[in-house]
Amino acid sequence: MREFGYQRATDVSGAVALLDADPHARFLGGGTNLVDLMKSGVERPARLVDVTALPLDRIEPTDDGGLRIGATVTNSDLAAHPLVRHRYPALTQAVLAGASGQLRNMATVGGNLLQRTRCAYFTDVTGPCNKREPGSGCPAARGEHHNHAILGASDHCVAVHPSDMGVALTAFDAVVSYETADGPGELPLADFYLPVGDTPHRETALPPGALITGVTLPPVPAAAHSRYRKVRERASYAFAIGSVAAALDVRDGVVRDARLALGAVASRPWRARAAERVLTGAAADAATFGAAADAELAAARPLPRNGYKVTLMRNLIVAVLTELAGPTRPAGPAQEAAR
Known part of the structure; x- marks a missing residue:
């Protein structure tokens, strides 16, 4: 690891000013992703600006029935908060499905949103990668790409976003708040992550030097009846090969509202809008759930060795929706974490 400077920020404006004065600096939260990337040589900041002491560590209800989550709230505190568990259980389940307890104790909400892909070609600085070195190529497209x-x-990048938390936040229309030298701003999570296109190195729409200050969840009545399901290659402490965050409001056998987002299938948490359109207003039955999954996955373009994901995701979507539409409530966070 190269030498770097370190400075602890004491207020938001001061933190933003420090990064504004040094474009080669980076904000440091829990460091569970950034420090790893510094060790591998992918990230080489000249200075780290520690933001963990900033007053951004609270979870508070909003006047309209939503939640405001500070950027330095740890993943453990987020998962355990009673309002999150009650109003957005899929978010608790998603956080508990990610990483280990020790990492969740360190990782922050803001840092989780900014974590970068775990593609092996991205983290290997001895080889090409368009996300790391624009224009150098995407060896994963013809190499190891089963996940x-x-x-x-696109032809320029086939990596996936690793966040579990981001999938649930995407399903619930979360809004990201940030601060820059020019003042505050907001980005709906739907616009926060940029499409891959031919610029995979540009991952978010955050302005240069922006500090994430929090995430707001709007009131979503259906979210109280939600679930997050993750499929991985081992029982714990592994990134997803496919995941689903879903919420259903079913009345008299008809879907009144549906929220659906997919993980580990794209460069960003994937909002399943086509599936939601099929679900809304339709009968809450197996035929509808299969049609919704098929509508979303019609756009899938698998590579030679990851076509299994199409079948996996179809089965996963149908299974989660079936559980939510059933006569019993979905498993609570503790039971889901034990799966």
Whole structure:
């Protein structure tokens, strides 16, 4: 690891000013992703600006019934908060499905949103990668890609986004707040992550030097009846090969509202809008759930060795929706974490 400077920020404006004065600096939260990338040589900041002491560590209800989550709230505190568990259980389940307890104790909400892909070609600085070195190529497209994207990819990059938390936040229309030297701003999570296109190195729409200050969840009545399901190659402490965050409001056998987002299938958490359109107003039955999954996955463009994800995701979508539409409530966060 190269030498770097370190400075602890004491207020938001001061933190932003420090990064504005040094374009080679980076904000440091829990460091669970950034420090790893510094060790591998992918990230080489001249200075780290520690933001963990900033007053951004609270979870508070909003006047309209939503939640405001500070950027330095740890993943453990987010998962355990009673309002999150009650109003957005899929978010608790998603956080508990990610990483280990020790990492969740360190990782922050803001850092989780900014974590970068775990593609082996991205983290190997001895080889090419368009995300790391624009224009150098994407060896994963013809190499090892069994866990790579089937939706929204391009010839320039086929890596997937690793966040579990981001999938649930995407399903619930979260809004990201940030601060820059020019003042505050907001980005709906739907616009926060940029499409891959031919610029995979540009991952978010955050302005240069922006500090994430929090995430706001709007009131979503259906979210109280939600679930997050993750499929991985081992029982724990592994990134997803496919995941689903879903919420259903079913009345008299008809879907009144549906929220659906997919993970580990694209370069960003994938909002399943086509599936939601099929679900809304339709009968809450197996035929509808299969049709919704098929509508979303019609756009899938699998690579030679990850076509299994199309079948996996179809089965996963149908299974989660079936559980939500059933006569019993979905498993609570503790039971889901034990799966």
